[in-house]
Amino acid sequence: DTAVSQTPKYLVTQMGNDKSIKCEQNLGHDTMYWYKQDSKKFLKIMFSYNNKELIINETVPNRFSPKSPDKAHLNLHINSLELGDSAVYFCASSKRGSYNSPLHFGNGTRLTVT
């Protein structure tokens, strides 16, 4: 009965490769997010979707492309991976447009680029 699940949990790959991270939520939420946590543990939003529509697109290299096939899924594809992309990527979901709605996070994907 996992609420927000993302796969894989660990991803080790070489520079230049393309990889994807998948995320699914079963909470019935309309809004989904991708966050990046760097080596200093700082969490920064990358993207947000409301019901499959992109509503937040932070200053992220266009090598990162989110895709939301439906409101329960939000995937992240990364092209031409670089060393600096190494981080933990979190998927999250929440109720739409409500500032009192917490985000529910997946367990994270630790990406290591060598």
Next chain:
Amino acid sequence: AQKITQTQPGMFVQEKEAVTLDCTYDTSDPSYGLFWYKQPSSGEMIFLIYQGSYDQQNATEGRYSLNFQKARKSANLVISASQLGDSAMYFCAMREGGNNRLAFGKGNQVVVIP
């Protein structure tokens, strides 16, 4: 500009004692929500407690309470009767009414010692 400030260095707390984690925030939006999350060494992000800007009373959830001082723009987390399992990073976060994103502070590391 940083909207959430957590400045305490890593903290050691004796088991069964209370610990207060400081958080100050900055916003001009009258409608906002304040959240605290826990991130243990296993990496997941766990939602702990929420305080709304219009809430008259401080939020409480079990051993967690939020000391909300609106005029000072502070939202400190108090953990009572610390347990070894409370050892983790704690993040303060804010979600503004007109904004769909949850902005995080840099976190506080807490280590509970027996």
